[in-house]
Amino acid sequence: MTQPLHPVVVVGAGAVGCFFGGMLARAGHPVVLVGRPQHVDAIERHGLRMEARDFDEHVRLRATTDIAAVAQAQVVLFCVKSGDTESAGAQLKPHLRPEALVLCLQNGVDNADRLRTVLPPRQVAAAVVYVATEMAGPGHLKHHGRGDLVIEPVTRSEEVAQLFAQARVPVEISSNVRGALWAKLVVNCAYNAVSAIAQRPYGENVRSPGIQQVMSDVVAECLLVAQAEGVEIPGDIDLAVRRIFETMPTQLSSTAQDLARGKPTEIDHLNGLVVRRGQALGIPTPVNRTLWALVKLLEGKQQRAG
Numbered sequence: 097m098t099q100p101l102h103p104v105v106v107v108g109a110g111a112v113g114c115f116f117g118g119m120l121a122r123a124g125h126p127v128v129l130v131g132r133p134q135h136v137d138a139i140e141r142h143g144l145r146m147e148a149r150d151f152d153e154h155v156r157l158r159a160t161t162d163i164a165a166v167a168q169a170q171v172v173l174f175c176v177k178s179g180d181t182e183s184a185g186a187q188l189k190p191h192l193r194p195e196a197l198v199l200c201l202q203n204g205v206d207n208a209d210r211l212r213t214v215l216p217p218r219q220v221a222a223a224v225v226y227v228a229t230e231m232a233g234p235g236h237l238k239h240h241g242r243g244d245l246v247i248e249p250v251t252r253s254e255e256v257a258q259l260f261a262q263a264r265v266p267v268e269i270s271s272n273v274r275g276a277l278w279a280k281l282v283v284n285c286a287y288n289a290v291s292a293i294a295q296r297p298y299g300e301n302v303r304s305p306g307i308q309q310v311m312s313d314v315v316a317e318c319l320l321v322a323q324a325e326g327v328e329i330p331g332d333i334d335l336a337v338r339r340i341f342e343t344m345p346t347q348l349s350s351t352a353q354d355l356a357r358g359k360p361t362e363i364d365h366l367n368g369l370v371v372r373r374g375q376a377l378g379i380p381t382p383v384n385r386t387l388w389a390l391v392k393l394l395e396g397k398q399q400r401a402g
């Protein structure tokens with residue numbers, strides 16, 4: 097008999113983990129969040145505050161700092177930053193059931209591949225994440241827009257999609273998840289660094305002189321690199337880029353949030369990845385390089401100040 101997918105265990109109780117874990121819990125599914133003490137303590141005491149556009153509720157669900165909680169999971173939502181993929185993977189490895197599915201809800205194009213090298217022979221699947229969300233305080237999630245996923249077709253992906261559908265989270269199962277990850281990477285390259293450097297939301301940035309042209313140049317460079325890598329980017333990429341500022345005008349990118357909190361950013365996995373892959377393929381990526389270097393400059397300035 098097939099095991100039920102419950103409980104879902106979220107590794108990385110931050111903006112993305114709390115949003116998707118919280119939506120499942122709100123729909124009545126058992127969820128356990130694994131995260132840092134400041135969020136875990138608040139969530140255990142008061143529930144997870146989900147401040148969304150159309151509701152503001154305290155959602156009751158279990159939270160713990162103990163990664164051994166993954167031992168119960170049939171499905172793990174892996175929601176740490178790209179720079180933490182290997183370390184968090186190594187921590188969860190000894191506790192994971194052999195049949196568990198680990199879904200990587202992360203930006204960047206290679207997290208699932210990197211996690212697979214840490215967790216063989218476990219099932220690891222990439223998920224492309226479209227959401228605008230932030231932790232506004234301990235155990236307090238603020239949602240600015242969207243909340244949908246594209247996932248790889250793996251055993252039980254249909255069941256996972258149904259589970260999310262019950263929680264009002266649309267999930268597309270795509271046999272071209274590599275292309276879908278690259279489409280999201282292009283979006284991140286266009287928005288994240290600019291928002292981080294200016295510390296301003298997308299809706300304001302796109303109205304500033306020259307910014308839309310910078311974003312178009314970034315997109316063009318990314319597409320050349322993707323094409324040379326043999327990636328087929330699905331859909332209309334210009335529309336996908338435009339949809340971000342139309343649907344999340346008040347959002348600061350996750351890179352902007354990291355810098356504001358004095359945390360390392362994922363820029364090496366975003367514009368930085370395009371620069372490195374471009375260099376290997378002989379494709380110049382000057383605009384991506386400039387944005388990557390400026391974010392690194394700001395990151396370094398903070399580390400010296402900290």
Ligand SMILES: NC(=O)C1=CN([C@@H]2O[C@H](COP(=O)(O)OP(=O)(O)OC[C@H]3O[C@@H](n4cnc5c(N)ncnc54)[C@H](OP(=O)(O)O)[C@@H]3O)[C@@H](O)[C@H]2O)C=CC1
Pocket residue numbers: 107108109110111112113130131132163175176177178180183184187201202203204225226227228229230231350359362
């Ligand atoms: N925020 C957004 O709107 C979006 C984010 N994404 C992507 O989703 C991924 C997650 O981002 P986001 O949720 O914003 O990041 P957050 O930093 O908000 O959340 C990650 C959380 O995981 C914690 N963490 C790290 N390692 C471990 C571990 N080993 N065990 C338990 N907890 C751990 C972090 O703690 P600590 O900080 O102390 O390390 C942090 O609290 C990223 O790849 C991001 O790019 C994608 C779409 C939108």
Ligand SMILES: CC(C)(CO)C(=O)C(=O)O
Pocket residue numbers: 203225226227228229283284287288340344347348349350351
């Ligand atoms: C879609 C976007 C750009 C939303 O903020 C994001 O993925 C991020 O902030 O990293």
